[in-house]
Amino acid sequence: MSALATDAPAAIIAPGQPLLTVRGVKTYYGNIIALKGVDLDVNQGEIVTIIGANGAGKSTLMMTVFGSPRAREGRITFAGTDITQMPTHEIARLRISQSPEGRRVFPRMTVYENLQMGASINNFAHFDEDLARMFTLFPRLKERVDQRGGTLSGGEQQMLAIARALMARPKLLLLDEPSLGLAPLIVKQIFDAIRELNRSEGLTVFLVEQNAYHALKLAHRGYVMVNGVITMSGTGRALLADPQVRAAYLEGGHH
Amino acid sequence: MEVFLQQLINGLTLGSIYGLIAIGYTMVFGIIGMVNFAHGDVFMVGGFIALILFMVFTAWLGVAVVPALVLVLLLGMVLTGLWNWTIERVAYRPLRGSFRLAPLISAIGMSIFLSNLVQVIQGPRNKPLPPMIQGNFVLMGEGSTTVVLAYKQIVIMVVTVVLLAVFWWLVQKTPLGRAQRACEQDRKMAALLGVDVDRTISITFVIGAALAAVAGVMYLMYYGVVNFSDGFVPGVKAFTAAVLGGIGSLPGAVIGGLLIGLIETMWSAYFTIDYKDVAAFSILAITLIFLPTGLLGRPEVEKV
Numbered sequence: 401m402s403a404l405a406t407d408a409p410a411a412i413i414a415p416g417q418p419l420l421t422v423r424g425v426k427t428y429y430g431n432i433i434a435l436k437g438v439d440l441d442v443n444q445g446e447i448v449t450i451i452g453a454n455g456a457g458k459s460t461l462m463m464t465v466f467g468s469p470r471a472r473e474g475r476i477t478f479a480g481t482d483i484t485q486m487p488t489h490e491i492a493r494l495r496i497s498q499s500p501e502g503r504r505v506f507p508r509m510t511v512y513e514n515l516q517m518g519a520s521i522n523n524f525a526h527f528d529e530d531l532a533r534m535f536t537l538f539p540r541l542k543e544r545v546d547q548r549g550g551t552l553s554g555g556e557q558q559m560l561a562i563a564r565a566l567m568a569r570p571k572l573l574l575l576d577e578p579s580l581g582l583a584p585l586i587v588k589q590i591f592d593a594i595r596e597l598n599r600s601e602g603l604t605v606f607l608v609e610q611n612a613y614h615a616l617k618l619a620h621r622g623y624v625m626v627n628g629v630i631t632m633s634g635t636g637r638a639l640l641a642d643p644q645v646r647a648a649y650l651e652g653g654h655h
Numbered sequence: 656m657e658v659f660l661q662q663l664i665n666g667l668t669l670g671s672i673y674g675l676i677a678i679g680y681t682m683v684f685g686i687i688g689m690v691n692f693a694h695g696d697v698f699m700v701g702g703f704i705a706l707i708l709f710m711v712f713t714a715w716l717g718v719a720v721v722p723a724l725v726l727v728l729l730l731g732m733v734l735t736g737l738w739n740w741t742i743e744r745v746a747y748r749p750l751r752g753s754f755r756l757a758p759l760i761s762a763i764g765m766s767i768f769l770s771n772l773v774q775v776i777q778g779p780r781n782k783p784l785p786p787m788i789q790g791n792f793v794l795m796g797e798g799s800t801t802v803v804l805a806y807k808q809i810v811i812m813v814v815t816v817v818l819l820a821v822f823w824w825l826v827q828k829t830p831l832g833r834a835q836r837a838c839e840q841d842r843k844m845a846a847l848l849g850v851d852v853d854r855t856i857s858i859t860f861v862i863g864a865a866l867a868a869v870a871g872v873m874y875l876m877y878y879g880v881v882n883f884s885d886g887f888v889p890g891v892k893a894f895t896a897a898v899l900g901g902i903g904s905l906p907g908a909v910i911g912g913l914l915i916g917l918i919e920t921m922w923s924a925y926f927t928i929d930y931k932d933v934a935a936f937s938i939l940a941i942t943l944i945f946l947p948t949g950l951l952g953r954p955e956v957e958k959v
Contacts, residue, residue, distance in 0.1 A: 407684065414759050465928060466846075466847055468843060468846065468847075487847040487851075488843075488847065489846045489849050489850055489851045489852065492846065492848055492849035493849045494846055497846050497847075500844065500847065504841055504843070504844040504847075506836070506837055506840045506841060506844070507840060508836070508953075509833075509837070509840065510959075515831060516830075516833060517833060517834075517837050517845075517850075518848060520830055520833070520834065520848065520849060520850070521849035524830075564848070566790055568848070568849070
């Protein structure tokens with residue numbers, strides 16, 4: 401069995417079958433509607449990306465999957481289980497991990513403790529093994545292991561947030577803007593790492609990105625979100641070639 | 656010199672008690688940002704529970720003093736912890752997510768409720784207890800200027816140090832303590848990592864109450880009496896200690912407690928005992944003016 405694959409007894413989803421399904425989800429902040437009825441699937445073994453401008457609702461969708469904020473309408477299922485009303489920590493215990501917007505590294509905990517927090521849902525089984533893997537993936541974290549999270553640079557915090565999410569051995573990894581504020585070389589490293597985890601271990605990834613070019617090149621499928629609704633979907637390659645997507649998210653931007 | 660040394664011993668003893676109570680204030684503030692005004696009364700309830708248990712063990716069951724004291728400590732921690740767990744469930748949890756002052760007002764109500772409850776069921780008079788531990792070491796001097804270290808003072812300081820060591824280990828080294836710190840730093844992220852935030856908050860209240868219960872036992876042992884209104888002044892002083900040390904900081908709470916204890920006893924010795932509370936509370940005002948984050952508190956702004 402590969403190192404990051406899950407050994408939880410829950411339902412095994414065959415590759416290509418839906419792992420996460422989102423149906424008609426509406427989310428509000430107070431009275432302001434943020435998601436206006438979103439439908440979306442992430443299948444087992446896929447990398448799926450959602451691209452869109454600032455404020456389109458991408459991060460809200462990521463957090464709505466975890467019930468924080470909770471969807472006011474619609475249904476979210478994970479591996480066949482309805483998680484729409486499930487408490488956030490129980491959703492996490494189904495092994496959905498998130499590297500959230502703003503990284504949210506625990507500032508007064510060391511890098512080591514942050515990684516321990518990530519591994520706590522599987523009771524530190526395979527902790528040393530996984531820790532070694534994270535240090536191989538992000539050697540920088542090894543150098544900083546006893547440093548407090550709040551003293552790390554933005555890029556280091558990003559690596560820590562991703563590594564912390566991976567320590568849970570997730571069945572589904574949600575990544576919110578992993579490239580934000582990072583040097584291009586590091587972005588490439590992180591995206592290569594995601595591709596490698598997906599290829600060798602079948603890790604399912606749901607990725608939110610503003611860097612549409614990188615995201616669509618990496619992803620098997622993609623969705624475009626505008627003002628809280630999905631306006632377009634297709635394979636990564638098809639979206640990359642689509643003239644509307646090119647005009648809105650790629651032309652004039654970074655390639 | 657003798658006076659100074661004697662007051663140093665007395666101050667450290669008293670400060671230990673304040674420190675134990677202050678931890679409860681600072682932990683709860685750290686995790687939910689609320690000043691738990693009922694905490695002083697939880698300490699008082701701990702004292703009463705200790706009184707009743709001690710009477711039961713020694714007078715009814717004939718247990719010797721030392722094992723009785725150990726039993727009282729352990730059982731008192733459990734019962735007071737349970738009591739505070741219930742308070743959190745009933746009075747604070749339903750108000751989470753409400754406006755900021757709501758749980759604070761609820762805590763003040765709970766404080767009044769607790770002291771009145773004890774007044775009604777235990778009576779308004781001082782409840783005395785025959786001295787548990789007598790005797791002392793004469794450290795130096797003779798006649799009227801001796802420096803004395805009472806056995807009960809040793810017990811208080813030793814129990815405090817041992818308890819703080821266990822508590823420190825719990826918070827720093829165990830998964831439970833890590834989850835507790837994670838909730839304190841970012842509740843939402845802790846939940847995303849599978850931490851049951853509500854349960855962690857409950858445990859925080861239980862731990863705070865258990866330490867307050869020990870303080871209650873120590874207080875009862877030190878002064879030999881406990882009264883339904885005894886939650887208020889020690890409670891406010893422990894809160895002052897928490898603010899002085901930097902609210903949210905655990906070592907700060909202990910240092911603040913010791914300082915308040917020392918200030919109070921030194922003031923009593925060198926100035927006038929009538930104004931000892933004024934001296935202690937002036938510290939609160941001065942701290943808030945010149946050092947709003949306390950001695951070991953952290954500034955609000957953090958690098959992200």
